[in-house]
Amino acid sequence: MNKTITSERAETMEKEQLSSLAQSNGSTAAFSRVWAMPNSDTFSIKPIGGFVKKYLENSEISIDPFARNSKLCTYTNDLNPDTKAQYHMEALTFLNHLAGKGIKSNLVIFDPPYSPRQVKEVYNKVGRHFGIKDQQNTGRWSAEKNTINKLLKIGGIVLTFGWNTIGMGRKRGYEIIEIMMVCHGGAHNDTICMAERKTQEQLRLAYNDQSEIQRNDR
Numbered sequence: 001m002n003k004t005i006t007s008e009r010a011e012t013m014e015k016e017q018l019s020s021l022a023q024s025n026g027s028t029a030a031f032s033r034v035w036a037m038p039n040s041d042t043f044s045i046k047p048i049g050g051f052v053k054k055y056l057e058n059s060e061i062s063i064d065p066f067a068r069n070s071k072l073c074t075y076t077n078d079l080n081p082d083t084k085a086q087y088h089m090e091a092l093t094f095l096n097h098l099a100g101k102g103i104k105s106n107l108v109i110f111d112p113p114y115s116p117r118q119v120k121e122v123y124n125k126v127g128r129h130f131g132i133k134d135q136q137n138t139g140r141w142s143a144e145k146n147t148i149n150k151l152l153k154i155g156g157i158v159l160t161f162g163w164n165t166i167g168m169g170r171k172r173g174y175e176i177i178e179i180m181m182v183c184h185g186g187a188h189n190d191t192i193c194m195a196e197r198k199t200q201e202q203l204r205l206a207y208n209d210q211s212e213i214q215r216n217d218r
Contacts, residue, residue: 029176033181036183038188042191048191056107059156061107065095066091066109066113068084069083079123098151105151105156107156110148114139115138116130116135145168149173149198162191163191163192168198175199179192
């Protein structure tokens with residue numbers, strides 16, 4: 001049997017299974033799986049770069065708090081001063097800085113270090129101590145995500161990259177619109193690329209939270 005045909009059939013079956021899973025979960029998100037060589041510069045990986053640019057095309061103001069040398073977004077930041085980012089702050093400090101200036105964005109790229117080891121490596125390069133709180137925050141990034149939520153307009157997109165699909169989440173009022181898994185082969189973890197849209201549900205959540213506060217104040 002032709003190996004190419006077998007490979008194409010296997011990929012088609014996998015896409016069908018993913019679509020079926022999405023439908024069974026009530027999701028309309030698009031799923032895909034591709035293969036590409038790994039690279040520490042995430043967006044230089046062809047399918048990932050294409051994924052980012054597809055959403056950037058429709059954005060007016062974009063933010064990247066972990067940009068490294070990427071110049072794709074309107075506002076870029078990286079802790080390492082040797083990179084080409086516009087700002088060199090802690091990600092949370094950078095995001096709060098933009099929020100303080102009243103910046104409202106259509107798109108945020110969220111591509112932080114994926115593991116405590118990676119965070120430690122970044123901190124070591126700039127002479128920053130990696131403590132217990134840093135280790136606990138890695139993977140959650142709760143404060144950073146909450147501030148991103150303040151910066152993003154309703155209908156805006158967050159592109160998250162990592163080893164899981166936690167993302168911004170439904171509790172913050174986001175819906176998943178696309179997930180692309182990038183297999184790198186060998187012992188490498190897949191890179192999971194996820195696009196989420198901030199929906200009107202966020203307004204209802206804010207209203208419900210305020211109502212709960214008012215009830216508690218009575």
